Amino acid sequence: MSDPDRLEPLWKERPRxxxxxxxxxxRELRDRYGGSLTIPLAADRPxxxxxxxxxxxxxxxxxxxxxxxxxxxxxxxxxxRFVMALLRALADVFVVGSGTIAGTSSHDWTxxxxxxxxxxxxxxxxxxxxxxxRPTAVIVTGxxxxxxxxxxxxxxxxxxxxxTTPDGAQRLRRLDLPSHVSIEALGSxxxxxxxxxxxxxxxxxxxxxxxxxxxHLLGDLIDVDGLDELxxxxxxxxxxxxxxxxxxxxxxxxxPGAGRWLDLVSVRRSGGHLFLRYRRRxxxxx
Numbered sequence: 629m630s631d632p633d634r635l636e637p638l639w640k641e642r643p644r645x646x647x648x649x650x651x652x653x654x655r656e657l658r659d660r661y662g663g664s665l666t667i668p669l670a671a672d673r674p675x676x677x678x679x680x681x682x683x684x685x686x687x688x689x690x691x692x693x694x695x696x697x698x699x700x701x702x703x704x705x706x707x708x709r710f711v712m713a714l715l716r717a718l719a720d721v722f723v724v725g726s727g728t729i730a731g732t733s734s735h736d737w738t739x740x741x742x743x744x745x746x747x748x749x750x751x752x753x754x755x756x757x758x759x760x761x762r763p764t765a766v767i768v769t770g771x772x773x774x775x776x777x778x779x780x781x782x783x784x785x786x787x788x789x790x791x792t793t794p795d796g797a798q799r800l801r802r803l804d805l806p807s808h809v810s811i812e813a814l815g816s817x818x819x820x821x822x823x824x825x826x827x828x829x830x831x832x833x834x835x836x837x838x839x840x841x842x843x844h845l846l847g848d849l850i851d852v853d854g855l856d857e858l859x860x861x862x863x864x865x866x867x868x869x870x871x872x873x874x875x876x877x878x879x880x881x882x883x884p885g886a887g888r889w890l891d892l893v894s895v896r897r898s899g900g901h902l903f904l905r906y907r908r909r910x911x912x913x914x
Contacts, residue, residue, distance in 0.1 A: 633707050635662040635903055640894035647671065649718055649836055652756060654749040657714065662896055665714055667857065668907075669835050676829070676854050678839040678846055679715050681708055681861040682876055688843055691872025697728075698841075701863055707898040708861045712840075713743035715859060717750045719763045720834035723791075723825075725845040726769035737765055737786050762786050764832070768845055770819035772796025774803075784808045791828055793818060822848035829854075847879040850888055857907050858890065864900035 640663070650666035658664055669675050681698040682688050690700060702708040716722060716739035739754070740747035754761070764787040767774070772792045774781075781788055788809040790800055797813035805811075815824035825848060829837055839846060839855070849855045860876075867873070882888070890906035897903065 633710075633898060634660055635707060635711070635896040635898050637662040638895040638897055639892075641892070644668075649757065654753050654756075656749045657746060657753060660710065660746070661714060665718070667718060667836060670856070673830055674721075674832070674834050674837045675856045676837045676839065676849060677715065677719075677857040677859065678849070678855055679712055679859045680841065680843075680846070680876060681863060683863055683865050683867050685866045685868065686875045687867050687869070687873050688841070688876050689874040690867070691870065691874065693872075701865075702861060702901070703863060703865065705861075705863065705899070705901055707903075708863075708901065710743045710746070711859065711861065711903060713739040713746065713750060715838050716742060716763065717754050718757070718759075719836050719838035720759065721764045721766055721829070721832055721836075722838040722840055723766040723768060723829070723845070724840050725842045726767055726771075726774050727844070728841045737783070738762060763838070764789060764834070766791050766829070766832075768792075768820060768825060769796055769800075772799035774800070781809065782806060789832075791820065791825060793820060820848070822850075822852035822854065825849075826852050826854045843874045843876055843878040847877045850877055850882075851880040853888060853908075855888070855908060857893070857905065860904045860906070862902040862904065 648666040648668045651664060653664050667675065667677060680688050681702045683701055688701060722737065739750045743750065762785050766789045768791045770793050772795065784806060790809065790811045791814055792800060792811065793815060794813045795818065797811050800811050812828060814820055814828050839849060889909045891909050893905040893907050895902065895904055
C-alpha cells in the first residue's frame, strides 16, 4: 500500500552536474520526498531560496483578524510542513519579516519541530552535511517594533539577528534582548530596501539562505533580483481577495518586459496539493 503522505514525483528536469547541497540524503527522507533534494550553490555569493504555500487563487496570507501563518492556507497539511523542514535542514540562514512572527508566539524555527516524526533523520542529515546545529534567524524590521516572548526569538539554540534601520536599532537596544540576539543597523532611511538587505545577507557566513515570508519581504528580494529558487506549495482551495489578504509578492510592480522569468525544476503531488519548484532563469541558463 502506498504512503498517502509521500510526495509523488510527476515531473522533474534532467539532472545537471552542478555544485549543490543535499547529498547524501538519508533514505527515509529521500523516500518520503520522492527523490533526492539538491540545491545548486553559487560560487561567489549566497544562494537565496524561498518557500511559500498559496491557495489556487494566489493568496498566501489571510489578513488581519484571520488565523496567521501558512497553516490555514495549506489546511495544516503535514507534507507541506515536511518540505519546509527539509529546506530548513539545508539552510545556513533563514530570513523572515517581523510581520511573519507577529501573529504567533508558539512557532519554532527548527526543522525537527516542523517534522517531529523525522527529527532523527533531519538532525543526522544536517550533521552529515557539515552544517552548524541550527541555522541563524535574520528577522527584518524597519521600525524595530517587535514583541518579545516569542519562541522563535527567545529559543537560545537559534542565533537571531535583527536586521533593521538605524532608528529601529535604537528601539531594539532599549529592550532586554537575550545574549543570542544581535542587532544590525542597515541603510539610512525609515525602511530597509532590498538592496540594503541583500548587501547585508552577502556579508553573513552563509552559502544557502531561506526566505519564509512574508510577501513584502519576498517583494523586496524580487525587486533586486535576489531570488534564486522558489518552492511553492499550491493548496486546493479558493478563498477570494478579501480586505487585507495578500498575494505571493507584495510591494513591488515590475515594468512590462522586466518580469523575473523562472524555469520549472520539478512537480510533486500529495493528495490534492501540488509542490512546485522553480529556478530563476539567468543569462547563463538560456
